Amino acid sequence: MKWKRVIGQSHAKDILIASIRSQHIAHAYCFWGPEGVGKDALALEFARVLNCQEPIETADSIEACDHCRSCLQMNTLQHPNLQLIFSLPATNRVGSNSDESPLLRLSDDQISLIQEQLILKAHNPYHNITIPNATQIRIASIRDVRRSLQLAAPVHHGWRVVIISEADAMTTEAANAFLKTLEEPHQRTTLILTSSRRDLLPETIRSRCQHIHCGTLSEDDIASALIERESLAPDRARIIAALAHGSYARALELANSTEDEDALAEIVLNFLRTLLKPSRYRNELAKLIEQRFAAVDRQHLRVYLRMLEAWLHDANRLVMIGDRANDYLVFQHGAASSAIRRFIAHYPHARLDKAICAIEDAIEAIESNAQIPLTLLTLAVRLRRAIGSTPTKT
Numbered sequence: 001m002k003w004k005r006v007i008g009q010s011h012a013k014d015i016l017i018a019s020i021r022s023q024h025i026a027h028a029y030c031f032w033g034p035e036g037v038g039k040d041a042l043a044l045e046f047a048r049v050l051n052c053q054e055p056i057e058t059a060d061s062i063e064a065c066d067h068c069r070s071c072l073q074m075n076t077l078q079h080p081n082l083q084l085i086f087s088l089p090a091t092n093r094v095g096s097n098s099d100e101s102p103l104l105r106l107s108d109d110q111i112s113l114i115q116e117q118l119i120l121k122a123h124n125p126y127h128n129i130t131i132p133n134a135t136q137i138r139i140a141s142i143r144d145v146r147r148s149l150q151l152a153a154p155v156h157h158g159w160r161v162v163i164i165s166e167a168d169a170m171t172t173e174a175a176n177a178f179l180k181t182l183e184e185p186h187q188r189t190t191l192i193l194t195s196s197r198r199d200l201l202p203e204t205i206r207s208r209c210q211h212i213h214c215g216t217l218s219e220d221d222i223a224s225a226l227i228e229r230e231s232l233a234p235d236r237a238r239i240i241a242a243l244a245h246g247s248y249a250r251a252l253e254l255a256n257s258t259e260d261e262d263a264l265a266e267i268v269l270n271f272l273r274t275l276l277k278p279s280r281y282r283n284e285l286a287k288l289i290e291q292r293f294a295a296v297d298r299q300h301l302r303v304y305l306r307m308l309e310a311w312l313h314d315a316n317r318l319v320m321i322g323d324r325a326n327d328y329l330v331f332q333h334g335a336a337s338s339a340i341r342r343f344i345a346h347y348p349h350a351r352l353d354k355a356i357c358a359i360e361d362a363i364e365a366i367e368s369n370a371q372i373p374l375t376l377l378t379l380a381v382r383l384r385r386a387i388g389s390t391p392t393k394t
């Protein structure tokens, strides 16, 4: 695999590799696409290869050597040619000079928190830098970029790379200041904006960038990365990959959460069992929704629904192609897996495609802030209709 630190994204890699080989580096890029698919990881690897002192050229790629001084500095995000900009907390410190570096205004605690986060990011480029109350990229950060671009030239004959992570978090003033930076010529410098909400960037900035799309990752790519990088067991990696919806950052969150997937599966299967009860299911269902789901946050609820969706997808695959589906199933072992086989024996006439559609609609409703109990009740009615509430006697 080319640029193996970056999962998937072969199309984006090919464009960047070609631009390095032809030395046609754009003045500014916008790496855009959903959250957690590796936009920052791609930008960091691009910076690493651009600055590597002994790059390895192959027939179809150019790779960082991973041992020269530049590569070692890039590995710790401490390279003089690299500047990584992200949201910082607001400060109310009075008397501070608006021209000074934004870091100087932060408290010691905040600085050490940022250092911790940068170590995590250096160790794992898929780590989301999270600092309390840091929701905006302010003008002071952009002024800092302008100042450093004006002061010095790139070192070691390399390329200066400025990465503005989640650039749509720039305030209006910051965006205006950034626009000026975009308009000034700088030698051997490339500015990379990453964004999962590109529409929020001003058109004046967007139109000056070369856009590179980073799409969602395949379940296979996510599962392999979880096995290789996080040493997850294949069974667990497959289930988490199915729940992550193409985002490796999301997969990491799930892998590190305390909730185990068997318990999760049991919760959603209990929901399914309850709504499929032949009679008097409504009271029980209402109680279950209230006790189990009403207080759950939306992100969690989405995981539950994706779990149910993955499970029904498995059922559908088994119905369609029988045991040939075995290697492609998300749930290959354990209680959830045997429940699938019992389910398809009990409900041979279930319209699983319709059931899956109903779940997708419910996920969409949850994401657009619909009321949780109502969404789940609507889903239950649709699932009951699609699957059939009276099991066939077997």
Ligand SMILES: [Zn+2]
Pocket (backbone or CB within 6 Å): 051, 052, 053, 054, 055, 064, 065, 066, 067, 068, 069, 070, 071
């Ligand atoms: Zn190197």
